[in-house]
Amino acid sequence: KLSAAEFAGKEDFQREVVRHIETTLARSLYNCDDGAAYGGAALAVRDQLVIRWNKTQQNQTIRDQKRVYYLSLEFLMGRALDNSILNLDVKDMARDGMGELGFRIEDVISQEHDAALGNGGLGRLAACFLDCLATLNYPAWGYGLRYKYGIFKQEIVDGYQVETPDYWLDFNPWEFPRHDVTVDIMFYGHVNQYTDENGKVVKVWEGGEIVKAVAHDVPIPGYKTNTVNNLRLWASQPASGEFDFQKFNSGDYEGSIRDQQRAETISAVLYPNDNIDAGKELRLKQQYFWVAASLHDIVRRFKKTHRPWSEFSDQVAIQLNDTHPTLAIVELQRILVDVETLHWDEAWDIVTSTFGYTNHTVLPEALEKWPVPLVQHLLPRHLQIIYEINLYFLQQVEKKFPKNREMLRNLSIIEESQPQVIRMAFLAIIGSHKVNGVAELHSDLIKSTIFKDFVAFYGPDKFTNVTNGITPRRWLHQANPKLSDLISSKLGGYEFLKDLSQLENLKKFLNDKEFVKDWMDIKLANKVRLAKYIKETNGIAVNPHALFDIQVKRIHEYKRQQMNIFGVIYRYLQIKEMSLEERKNLVPRAFIFGGKAAPGYWMAKTIIKLINGVGDVVNNDKDIGDLLKVVFLEDYNVSKAEMIIPASDISEHISTAGTEASGTSNMKFVLNGGLIIGTMDGANIEITREIGEENIFLFGNVAENVEDLRHAHRFGKVEMDPKLKKVCDTINSGLFGDANIYAGLLSSLTTGCDYYLVSDDFSSYLTTQDLVDEAFKDKDGWAEKSISSVALMGFFSADRCINEYADMIWNVEPLPEHK
């Protein structure tokens, strides 16, 4: 054996697996199921990561370069074993090794519970970024919360979504609790003020409740590099002394347990809302708990270097993943001023040069605003600091725009509502040196709408764009190994996975008949696999040769799954009216949906019910057969995405223009050889620019027109499209279940003024779907679109994206890789 960080070979790997099964897991090899085999394999692979991880951390400390800290309340990681094996480049060995022990590697891998500590795009983006930061050897840490329950599991019962808790921690070999790395976090209490011997006013926050944050570390391996970075997740526990022995000894056992549970509640559960702010006190507690623990950790690490405070931002870059961690700005200012006794201005310079803020949404209902009374109660000192930040900021505004009351009102961190609220995005902007959106259109929109007055104040340079990306390791190599292998056979190895622009060389093979056939055979094989899964889970027989049309993402009115299912209904009615002769020309189509609705989001839940209602009718209509199928896949998550995405012929990204900040699954589908039907929204626009208009099916109104169209709806100036009217009438007839169920959904189109403009885009949507059918009949043409699109997807590697953040925002350099 060469070093502890390398398997000497297959036998060595097998020995390690068996050793872990027999000793660490205390299982007999004679009753070893897939679950135990997973445990053994995971622990054996983990050992390899840990050695590299320790060395990476040591190397980072010795080199003492600037580090990046990515603060995110969500990390939607999915499974770790397959990813680790691939990043360590030992997949073949693992397959053979496990095979000889009597296990199929795929079965072993699928034993793992997804780490689902996120809602959707924002959380998955954070996970992709971690992969890229490690792969590119950046010294970087993620900081998050260790939820006991991730996003709920979704079941479909009688067509409705039912949520059950996701307890994922019963066996999690990927985390290391660090009981020696803890931080006491204060809440509530009051601020004492006194004057010290030099006449300086000193403010001291005395908290009323103390909760302990315990670090749990997760190793993050890069692809084919020795770098293994750290993701630190904080768990809440009762602070020592908090567990009330007085109560316990006096017989109030329940009372003492209650205090303990109160502390543990903080990191108990992920809020399952995506793009909607519920404004709950516990959520604010989560945010402060996590932010305070992370900053304490970062400051502690910095202080070990004995540098002057003026060098803080030469050593530390902190990125705020949306406004959820905005309190970090206030907390750092508090530490510097109250604890480290720096002058306000000096501290504020350090703060603003340290932070960057990424905005992920323009939807008004998603912008965080915390009521002043709540913050006053929970974090009294922080409220004072926020007021002070606001005061100094508004003084600058007054200087730049004298006597402009409106400007002051527009830019104030405090919104003068009843009660007053704190606009977290404004605080994030004021406390950061850069603000970025996540796709070109989105970055332009934030500058011209929600943050317009900030651009007037700061000038445009503070605002920038970093178009999102995805990691090709997980979303091509791991999810679609056959396609990755085929590509590598043509490009001469797997280098493209680290330099995705190399995909361009695929263009040379567009006329290579054998290659094109292999390409389409792989697509078919992926469709067969999905069809088999659908048969097993939903009992629906889908013809693998049908056109697979997939929309998988969170269910939200702005993403317009309702428009998709209305289109399905229209298609169904059309087919019903056709003669047998006419039907012969049809392309069979399977519409596949998946996604979770926020538990309190009624309209989204109604959309799920309608999809299932339509499915029940269509799939059981003997007269329709293979021509149309409607499937709703339960519990869409990262590991299911890895199976679903490679199986698409076309996927739908059809949000109302201007509402989807970027979208990232659009990139995943195209990278896997699927085509897109979509609106001119988010990253769809840049995808079009990269792959060419001839390779994408675009339709619908552009963002520029949305305001006017909404206005027209409000003044009753829009006639409903007759095709949509027909669909509504059919739903109202009760064909898909009691019409009352859908009344709210239908009235949103009429009396609800159709805020998401379904009726404006419906007709061009249907027309474009017809073009999709035509294009699919031309098999060669379709293959050409598929291959040339993939060839031009290099831009959407999140490696590009991370390098842009590193250059434009963080000013950090990769660390030379250790041995």
Ligand code: 26M
């Ligand atoms: C807010 C308050 C309380 C509870 C939850 C939230 C909240 C949670 C998640 C708000 C927004 C959340 O996520 C927003 C999100 O996922 N945005 C998506 O970000 C992706 C990555 O940039 C983009 O690709 C998507 O277009 C954007 O919708």
